[in-house]
Each structure stands twice: as structure tokens, then as C-alpha cells.
Amino acid sequence: MVSPFRLFRPGSLLKTLATTSLVFLPAMPALSDSYGAGIENSQWYLSESVFECSLVHEVPGYGRAVLSHRAGESLRFYLESEFGLMKPGRGHLVVEAPPWRPGVAPSPIGAVQVSGEVRSVNLGNREASLIAQGLSRGLQPTVTRAAMYGSRPVRVQISNINFSGPYSGYRACVTNLLPVNYDQIQRSRIPFASASTSLSQADRQLLDNIVMYVMADATVERIFVDGHSDRIGSRIDNRALSEERANAVAEYLKSRGIAENMLTVRAHGDQYPVSRRPADNRRTTIRLQRQGERPELLQANGMGAEFSG
Template sequence: MRFWLLFFVLCFSFRYAGAVTFRASIDDSQWEMESSQFICRLQQEIPSYGVAAFEHQAGEAVHFTLTPTQRQQVEGQAKLVAEASPWQPGIDPQLLGVVRAVPGTGVIEVPAELAKNMLAALYRGMTPTFNTDQWYGTPELLKVGISAANFQSAYIDYLNCISGLLPVNYRQVARTAVLFPSGQTALSDATRERLALIATYVKADNSVQTIYVDGHSDNLGRRLLNRDLSKKRAEDVARYLIQQGVPEERIVTRYHGERYPVVPNTSAENRARNRRVTIRLEREEAPVR
């Protein structure tokens, strides 16, 4: 099986030997690093073609994007192969996978597992290369390579960056609902863990201006008692956020009793979903993180 895979890759490489090729030379190969608690971005400019970038957002896995300066350079699928760099004679190419360009843009997005394989190949000094026979919609063969020159030192900076990422990003904490047993207000261990993550993010992102904490109940029992129950739940959540370091002046606490169920109170399962406190973050307009 390994023999036939190697045979296929070698034949594939010979086919693309005369293709139009874009790749930074050893002298021109530069890696730029953007670092913050929210995102780590490691990118390389490919002369006359575009930008290759690894992005690792807080709370998510790394992914890779190849963005051309001109649209529609690539349509359809491309084979991703780890090829030997100029200083690695005799090393066989390795097929990593097949990817597709986003229709109408020429942008190739590589999912997490393949992106990790690309990083590993670069660290070994190999050149991840996208191969396609649809350059500008013509039968012209195209190769776009990511140079491994100067990568290892940049990779150390990348590792340092991801070690300092927050455990979550804004999208993951902007809307949260925590649930309560019937008639109870105590915070469960799972709720405390979730609130601690929210607090960690809010303390790091100064653009978060307001945290809305809304208490709710199901429809069992008297309406006034349900309103008081929802009030106590919201207050306990807000108090815990404050204990975790969230500025009190940013928190707006509200309570609604049984007035706004997310599902009809027609079953035990539905009532369990309605016994909740929702936490909603609102922030100033800011660049996407």
C-alpha cells in the first residue's frame, strides 16, 4: 500500500514539474507574527501570488488560509503535497490531502488537522505546496508553495503566543445560558466553571461594555414567587461574576419570572430549559478577533 501511495505521489509530482510556480525564494522567505491574547497569526507573503496564513484563535484549533491578491486564480480542488525544499535532495514528497477553493474568491481554507500537518512539514523543512490544473479557469498547471526557510524561529514565537491565548473567544461566551433545578438558586460546579470562563474573557477584553444578566423561571408555582426566584438566580450569578473580578458597574441584572420561556412549559424537560439565567455580552464595535 505504501509503495502505491509513493508511486502515485511521484507520478503526480512529475506531472506538475513544468507548472507555473509561485514560492518565496530562500532570501525572500519571511514569516510575520501577530500576537495577542485573542489570536496568533503566522503569515508569509508569496511574491506575485498572495498571502499564506496560519490563524489560531483563542478557544479554537489552528486553521490555514491561502488568499490570492487576484480573485479566481484557483477554482475547484487542489492537491496539498509536502515537497522537498531545495536543500533536501532525495526526500520523497508526501500527499497531505485534497482541499477546495471558496467559489468566486480563489481563497483556499485548510481545516485544523491538515493545517497541523502543514506546520509539522514546515518544521521538518519541507514545502507544503498546492497543486491545481485550474489556474484562472484554464488547463494551465499551477503550484503555490509555502517556503520553510526561516520557519523554525518563527514557529517558536508561534508556540509562545498560543501558550498565552485565552481559553475562549468572544463568540464562545457572548451568549450563555445556565440552568437551575426546580425551586433552587444555588450555582452548580458546571455553572461556576462557565461563569469563570466568561469573567476571564471580560477582564481581558476592554471593548466589552455591558454584561446583561437575566433571570427566568418555569411556570410551576405562584407567579410572584417565580419572579422572586428568578431575581435571586440573576443576583447570585451577578455576584459570582463580581467575585471573579468583573467590574460591578458593567453588569446589568434583570429578572422576568415565567414571562419569557424559551420553550412551552408543557413537559419536565421544557421546564428545565426555562429555569435559567442568560448572560449576554455587549461590546463596542471592534475588529473581528
């Protein structure tokens, strides 16, 4: 029987083992699958108006990152992806130095919730502000979460390259935002004290915000003003009181520049209560309608329909 060691010349065993390790031993898995723009393709785009200021950053292979500040709201941050690369669940957000700045320790921001939606990460003002601050300091925020498919985590890196210029434009844009957005004032309510038709300072401020928005948004074509009363007293008196309340609001809107032909003013007396509490029913409601919006059914049941409060 021939000894197996005679198959190898001196020194050939080590060489053969080394070769075998390259062919048959599995490669060590990478720590993560990373997505992010490099120096050659990192861009930030500013979208600005009195309604919203947004900074948009394309993340190659993943989707896009957005810092968005709507009128009347705070700064938000979100990641969008059509590919569903991250598994829904708890991820982690840190602000870290780019590779060319070694020795800078990462700064953890906290856990983030990753959803299965296209907008997979949606963060509020605190996290969004820390992300913006990190980018302005030359750092790159990074979201890490387990992959939807595969064992390696997914890392989405937000590049700071070319961020400073658009960020300056964003800060200027924010100073010109309207005080409210459409969702906030599409339906508004003015309360009244018993037997009163007077507007308070807070009521006037709300109406001023509505006027400011309508003047800026050319798509608003109609403003419905609906007066209501409680059920205390006679129906005839309540009908007259609700009309006075609706007119008080309509006249104020006209005095601030709203065209009369944009207004539809109606009075309903005590016909459409929204609560058993009289104070809740003493009100005038204001509803905006944009071009192309489907007119709602003419009902007044307090459930979000045209006359509701």
C-alpha cells in the same frame, strides 16, 4: 520541372528543418504556474496576543498563507488571494522538499476544497498541524488546483525559509492564550434545576472563563445578566425565582472581580420561554457588549435578542 530537392545544397535540408521547428512548432506547455517565495524574499511574521497567535507568510504573486490559532479553538490554516487564480473545486495538498533537497519524496496530506472567496483555502486542525510540522522539518507545503483561466494548474508553495524563529514564538504565544474567545462567550447560558438557584462547578468554570475574557478585553463595556423561570407555579413566585437566579450569577461575577457598574441585572419570570420543555426555560443568560456595538432591540423572544437564552 525542377525537383524540389534541388533547392537544397547537401546538408541544407536538415539545417532548414531544424530551423523551421524552432519557428513553427508550438512550445511544450509548462507543467504548472507556481507561486512561492524564494530565498531572497521569504519571510514569516508573528502576530501574538492573548486572543490569537498567527504566523503570516506572503506568497509573491498570489497572496498570503496564514497559520492562525484563536483562543478557545484549534490551529487553522488558510490561503488568501485577491486575484482568484485557482478555479473553485477540489485541489490537492502535499508536503514536499524544496528544490535544493532532491530525492525526498513528497508526502500527500489529502484533498482540499478551493472556494471562489478571498480566503480560497481554509483548513482545520489536522491539515494545519501537518503543514506546521512539515515547515518545521524544512519542507514546503504545496496546494495545487486547476487554474481559473488557462490550462495549466496553479501551484502555491509555502516556503519554510525563515520559519523556525517565528514558529518558536508562536508556540510560546499559544501557552498564554485565553481559554475562550469572544464568539464563544458573547452569549452564555446557565441552566438551573427546578426551584433551584445554585451554581454547579461547570457553571462556575463558565463564569470564570467569562471573567478572564472580560478582564483581558478592554472593549467590553457592559454585561447583561437576565434571569428566567419555567411556567410551573405562580407568576409571582416565578418572577422572584428568576431574580434570585440572575443575582446568583451577578454576585459570582462580582466576587471574581467584575465591577458592579458593568452589570445590568434583570429578571423576567416566565415571560420569555425558549422552549416547551420547562428545563430549557429555567436559566440565566449572560450577554457581553463591546464598545461600538449597536444595542439590540429590547425583546426577549428567544431568537438571539437581548434577553434570549
